[in-house]
Amino acid sequence: MRTAYKCRAYPAPEQASVLNRTFGCVRFVWNQTLAWRHQRFHREQVKTNFVQANAHLTAMKAGSETAWLNEVSSVPLQQAIRHQQVAFTSFFAGRTRYPRYKSRNGRQSAEYTRSGFRYRDGRLLLAKMDTPLAFVWSWPGIDPAAIDPTTVTISRDPCGRWYVSFAVDVAEPEQAPTTGAMVGVDVGIKDFAVTSEGEKIANPRHLERRAASLARYQRRMARKQTGSANRAKAKAKVARAHRKVKAARADFLHKTSARLVRDHDVIVIEDLNVRGMAGNRSLAKAISDCGWGAFRRMLEYKTAKYGRHLIVIDRWLPSSKTCSACGHLLPALSLSTRHWTCPGCGTLHDRDVNAAKNILAAGLAVSARGADVRPQGSSLRRSAVKRESSPVKVGLPLL
Numbered sequence: 001m002r003t004a005y006k007c008r009a010y011p012a013p014e015q016a017s018v019l020n021r022t023f024g025c026v027r028f029v030w031n032q033t034l035a036w037r038h039q040r041f042h043r044e045q046v047k048t049n050f051v052q053a054n055a056h057l058t059a060m061k062a063g064s065e066t067a068w069l070n071e072v073s074s075v076p077l078q079q080a081i082r083h084q085q086v087a088f089t090s091f092f093a094g095r096t097r098y099p100r101y102k103s104r105n106g107r108q109s110a111e112y113t114r115s116g117f118r119y120r121d122g123r124l125l126l127a128k129m130d131t132p133l134a135f136v137w138s139w140p141g142i143d144p145a146a147i148d149p150t151t152v153t154i155s156r157d158p159c160g161r162w163y164v165s166f167a168v169d170v171a172e173p174e175q176a177p178t179t180g181a182m183v184g185v186d187v188g189i190k191d192f193a194v195t196s197e198g199e200k201i202a203n204p205r206h207l208e209r210r211a212a213s214l215a216r217y218q219r220r221m222a223r224k225q226t227g228s229a230n231r232a233k234a235k236a237k238v239a240r241a242h243r244k245v246k247a248a249r250a251d252f253l254h255k256t257s258a259r260l261v262r263d264h265d266v267i268v269i270e271d272l273n274v275r276g277m278a279g280n281r282s283l284a285k286a287i288s289d290c291g292w293g294a295f296r297r298m299l300e301y302k303t304a305k306y307g308r309h310l311i312v313i314d315r316w317l318p319s320s321k322t323c324s325a326c327g328h329l330l331p332a333l334s335l336s337t338r339h340w341t342c343p344g345c346g347t348l349h350d351r352d353v354n355a356a357k358n359i360l361a362a363g364l365a366v367s368a369r370g371a372d373v374r375p376q377g378s379s380l381r382r383s384a385v386k387r388e389s390s391p392v393k394v395g396l397p398l399l
Contacts, residue, residue: 001305003170005147009135009154009162016162018128019154022072023108026080029057029069031101033084047092050085057081073127075116083111109155117152121145124152124164135164159239175307182266184360186319186352187295189286193256194352196360201256206248207289214241249291257298261308267299268311268363270319311363323347324357 011019036056037048057077061069069077087099118125122144123132133154137144149166156162184196192203207214217238224231260267274293278284296312303310321330328344338351 001170001172002150002167004165004167005137005139005142006163006165007135007138009133009164011133011162012131015126015129015131015133018072018126019110019156019162020108022076022110022128022154023156024104025069025072026076026110027102027104027108028066029060029077030080030084032060033057033081034099034101037084037088048088050082053081053085054078073112073116075112075127076110079111079113105158107155107157109153111151111153113151117149119147119149119152119166126152126154133164157239157243159236159243161243173305176262178265179263181264182268182360182364183260183264184268184356184358184363185260186270186356186359187272187290187292188352189283189290191352192290193295194356195260196353196356198350198353200352203290204248204252205286205289206245206252207285210241210245214238214245217241249289250294253291253295253298257295257302261299261302261306264308266309266311266363266367267303268313268360269296269299270317270359271312271315272296273315309367311367313359313362313366317358317362319355319358319362320351322354322358323349324354324361 033053033056037053040046040048060066061074061077084099087096090096091098112126116127122137124135125132147166147168149168151167153165153167154162155165186194188194189203191200193201195201217234221231221234221238224234272292274287278287280287299310302308318329321333322328323342323344325347326342326345328342330340333340333351339348340351341348
């Protein structure tokens, strides 16, 4: 399997100058190739493959106006073309949005393959550089001199921090010991997650807690003159404040997902349309602050890595309105109702705990049938909508 080690990098001023020029060339090649592909498709109605895009890069480097592209290593430029081809392939397959132009104000990166760097005895030497790049290794249990990276990615955050990422092929890790435990997880805003075991994981609300300081930094930046050095300093402070929010959120998501994977053999979650839910103006900021998409991705790769099983059920399952004890389905349940009593069996339910129990039961039913745990097509969604109007049962097995 492939893993990556991301470390802080500390380039010398001369190295930083070379890397900044490389970032600019990568951004220019990406934007120019994207515009060329877009124009070619709309004028000639033809798609562009990697060979044609790479030939366009060669033509740009041979031109007199863009001959400065030859001042940096050609490897990151070719990798930018390759990444753009992957982005278009994913777009035409319906998995991602249309590729966008790169901005000089965002995160900058350049990827080097084996022909663009030399790594020996824990020392990294990049193309067009005479001295090794200094970085700090953050994994005491792993010898940096023993790894054999296949690609190296150099990046710079908007706040000015430099990073180097080593992609390494490693052996499959040992499978975690079985626990015999299964859990359903219902994510939300009031509580980040509620499990079928009754545990409620509080939502830390990282962005909301730092909103006042972020607003203060934004006001200070707005008072600075455009293009001045003071505005650049104020902008870096805003970027650092956002980086702290991002780091705190990632730390919380990693710890929560790791604990769930460590303590349970089977984890069941819902297939939420996070992008569609973020379209709600009233809840967009709160939903984005939760990080549900990143949480699901962490569960996916961690369960695969340690031999656990993740089941993703259909998003249209009426989990909150269905009694987990008898299967009775309410005709309607308002969002403000946090507790309700089942008219069929008289059980008092906590809305979120009941939903987590139904999510677990539906996941076990799908796993028992051996069906695909992810919804395919629209037939499953239509049937779920029809079942909501049913007055009694939805076919969920009892726990």
